[in-house]
Amino acid sequence: MDEVKCFIPKSLDEALRIRKEFHAKPLAGGSDLMVSYYKGIGIAPVFPFPVMIISNLSDELGTIRKEDDGVHIGALSTPNEIASSMVVPYPVRKAASLMGAPSLRNTATIGGNIGNASPKGDLPQPLILLDAEVVLRSVDGERRMKVDDFILGSKKTALADDEIITGIVIPEVKATHYFYHKIGMRRANAISKLSLSALFDVEDGVVVDFRASSGAAGPKVRRSRDAEEILIGLKLDEVSGKTGEFLSAWNSILSPHAMPEYRRASTRRMLLGFIEEVASGALPGNYE
Amino acid sequence: MDAEIRFTLNGKSVIFIGNPLRRLVDVLREDFGMLGVKEGCGEGECGACSVIKDGKLVTSCIIPVGSVDGSEIMTIEGLREKEEGKCLIDAFADGGAVQCGFCIPGMVLASYVLLRSNPHPTEDEIRLAISGNICRCTGYDLIVESIMLAAKRGEELWTK
Ligand SMILES: Cc1cc2nc3c(=O)[nH]c(=O)nc-3n(C[C@H](O)[C@H](O)[C@H](O)COP(=O)(O)OP(=O)(O)OC[C@H]3O[C@@H](n4cnc5c(N)ncnc54)[C@H](O)[C@@H]3O)c2cc1C
Ligand code: FES
Ligand code: FES
Numbered sequence: 001m002d003e004v005k006c007f008i009p010k011s012l013d014e015a016l017r018i019r020k021e022f023h024a025k026p027l028a029g030g031s032d033l034m035v036s037y038y039k040g041i042g043i044a045p046v047f048p049f050p051v052m053i054i055s056n057l058s059d060e061l062g063t064i065r066k067e068d069d070g071v072h073i074g075a076l077s078t079p080n081e082i083a084s085s086m087v088v089p090y091p092v093r094k095a096a097s098l099m100g101a102p103s104l105r106n107t108a109t110i111g112g113n114i115g116n117a118s119p120k121g122d123l124p125q126p127l128i129l130l131d132a133e134v135v136l137r138s139v140d141g142e143r144r145m146k147v148d149d150f151i152l153g154s155k156k157t158a159l160a161d162d163e164i165i166t167g168i169v170i171p172e173v174k175a176t177h178y179f180y181h182k183i184g185m186r187r188a189n190a191i192s193k194l195s196l197s198a199l200f201d202v203e204d205g206v207v208v209d210f211r212a213s214s215g216a217a218g219p220k221v222r223r224s225r226d227a228e229e230i231l232i233g234l235k236l237d238e239v240s241g242k243t244g245e246f247l248s249a250w251n252s253i254l255s256p257h258a259m260p261e262y263r264r265a266s267t268r269r270m271l272l273g274f275i276e277e278v279a280s281g282a283l284p285g286n287y288e
Numbered sequence: 289m290d291a292e293i294r295f296t297l298n299g300k301s302v303i304f305i306g307n308p309l310r311r312l313v314d315v316l317r318e319d320f321g322m323l324g325v326k327e328g329c330g331e332g333e334c335g336a337c338s339v340i341k342d343g344k345l346v347t348s349c350i351i352p353v354g355s356v357d358g359s360e361i362m363t364i365e366g367l368r369e370k371e372e373g374k375c376l377i378d379a380f381a382d383g384g385a386v387q388c389g390f391c392i393p394g395m396v397l398a399s400y401v402l403l404r405s406n407p408h409p410t411e412d413e414i415r416l417a418i419s420g421n422i423c424r425c426t427g428y429d430l431i432v433e434s435i436m437l438a439a440k441r442g443e444e445l446w447t448k
Pocket of ligand 1: 027030098100192
């Protein structure tokens with residue numbers, strides 16, 4: 001019988017050494033890995049690669065805290081922990097609160113959601129809206145990169161075979177209005193068919209910042225800084241005159257192959273609704 | 289590669305020695321005889337295999353036993369020995385919430401976690417709390433009513 005190589009490191013340092021020497025894949029919550037390699041009742045999953053169970057490292061990888069450069073979310077933080085932490089910006093909290101069912105929200109991890117890089121994953125989309133960075137560590141040191149650059153495509157990331165995701169950093173964002181919406185099939189365990197988030201920062205009647213990103217709509221989360229620029233700098237009463245131009249620029253980044261017209265139409269309609277509300281003087285706050 | 293995993297199961301310290309990638313549901317049923325832990329889907333979708341890990345509801349079919357080192361696990365076999373468990377089980381019986389019974393251990397554990405943090409839930413909060421537990425028989429209404437009954441009857445249990 002083939003020996004199943006499985007490590008259970010007791011510290012992050014040990015995990016990094018194992019990662020370097022054996023390239024063992026981290027198993028965090030296991031909610032993707034255990035299901036992908038499910039063999040049947042009474043049978044242990046067999047992985048075609050060495051794995052290491054890192055679930056017990058939450059002292060080092062499980063905290064959420066605000067620091068000078070932004071909000072740090074440890075890789076092992078679960079959707080329930082993220083959803084209930086008020087230092088986490090609204091779109092990420094909201095996305096976390098709508099993942100899976102209550103039990104899944106106690107098991108899944110943010111590191112696994114990003115490491116798995118599924119186009120249906122719910123957390124990359126709002127993280128990319130907020131220009132969040134992923135923190136990668138190996139025995140040789142640490143590097144950071146934008147989540148948007150880390151996720152290369154469907155199930156593809158820039159993770160090196162000696163690296164572990166230790167966390168996410170969301171830089172301080174100034175926003176007066178946030179929007180998040182997920183469309184799934186049912187209430188629990190609804191895999192996203194479409195998700196959208198957006199933000200406005202309005203100061204003295206002027207749009208200082210505007211961003212929009214959409215998920216589950218192709219191999220990668222989509223944002224278009226060129227389209228966003230169309231609305232930035234406008235006075236609120238000029239926004240509706242430019243909304244058509246924005247929406248058609250936005251539409252052109254959504255691939256018709258990845259997203260049929262009716263879904264593109266729903267993202268346009270949701271964005272239009274949010275933009276019109278803000279343009280007509282809606283109070284600062286969180287919108288769905 | 290055998291691993292030694294120590295955890296607490298229904299209040300007793302236990303040691304598992306074996307493949308740490310075995311699923312918690314299999315280890316609980318086969319090695320520890322906890323047959324109240326059911327397996328429906330094997331994919332984290334149905335909640336039949338629910339257990340409480342360190343106070344939180346999880347599905348034991350997607351968790352390797354290597355992940356529970358140092359944890360406290362409670363199954364229906366542990367909960368039914370507690371006053372809260374008895375209260376819930378009686379309410380489920382009196383409320384006619386049980387048909388085939390396959391989903392019920394998971395439902396009772398999910399209800400326990402709910403009432404411990406929210407002793408006076410609304411109907412909507414109850415439905416949300418059991419949203420990961422699928423029942424093929426009852427249509428849920430009698431389960432929801434039974435949980436309300438347990439909340440009412442157990443008053444001081446849940447607020448203590
Ligand atoms: C019933 C069910 C419902 C679900 N519903 C949703 C949903 O609504 N929305 C959603 O987005 N997802 C959903 N998922 C998918 C899954 O739960 C998430 O993708 C979850 O965030 C994965 O995290 P994990 O720690 O459990 O992953 P794991 O299975 O442990 O890991 C997933 C991948 O990430 C890698 N990885 C994990 N941690 C690290 C790390 N620290 N460093 C480097 N690589 C790492 C692993 O090696 C693996 O390749 C669902 C899954 C199930 C079973
Ligand atoms: S058997 Fe575990 S959730 Fe269905
Ligand atoms: S009573 Fe049969 S599945 Fe719920």
